[in-house]
Amino acid sequence: MRWDVFAWAAFALLLFAAEALAPGAFMLWLGFAAAAVFLVVLLVPVQIPVLAQAAAFVLLGFASIQVYRKWFRGRERESDQPALNRRSAALVGRVVSLERAIVDGRGRVQIADAYWEVTGPELPEGAAVRIVGGDAMTLQVEQA
Structure with missing residues (x-):
């Protein structure tokens, strides 16, 4: 197994674990981006340069966070007691x-x-x- 495939898999798992320890939905979406880069690096037979892998992670991370902000963040349930802690x-x-x-x-x-x-x-x-x-x-x- 190539080191970059292993590194992206470990990085994705690390981000998912960080999200489990401190939930807030931010690391989850970066974990999805790292998992996507892992799958690309695993399935593409040619060696992809590390800089291109990092650029793909940054772009996928940005895109996944925008997906979260647009479609998931606004769909949180309204509280039946909005003044509970006020x-x-x-x-x-x-x-x-x-x-x-x-x-x-x-x-x-x-x-x-x-x-x-x-x-x-x-x-x-x-x-x-x-x-x-x-x-x-x-x-x-x-x-x-």
């Missing part, structure tokens, strides 16, 4: 009472066991407010 977005629409009055545009509410800073119009303590938006740990509210 707590402030998940609270939008809830009506709660102010724990601390809004003075100079800032106040505080308690939701379950967490205290949230709020911004909104001047309102007294205990007033009902509706959460209309959020940014990190600060919620935007309006009078309910």
Whole structure:
């Protein structure tokens, strides 16, 4: 067996293993490109220069990543809970009472066991407010 055939097979397997260890779909497509070069080098009876093999890998790698970006990347499933890891977005629409009055545009509410800073119009303590938006740990509210 020629060394270049063995090298492309090992390189393709190495890229597939790297994808298995750190999934992200990038190494997978480069592995497909290396496997394609392996098949070409294996099946073509004449010796292909190493520079031409490397150029073929680069071109096939670029093409395979473009295939992924165009046809597979946009087809990921939509989440049934898009605000799952964005707590402030998940609270939008809830009506709660102010724990601390809004003075100079800032106040505080308690939701379950967490205290949230709020911004909104001047309102007294205990007033009902509706959460209309959020940014990190600060919620935007309006009078309910």
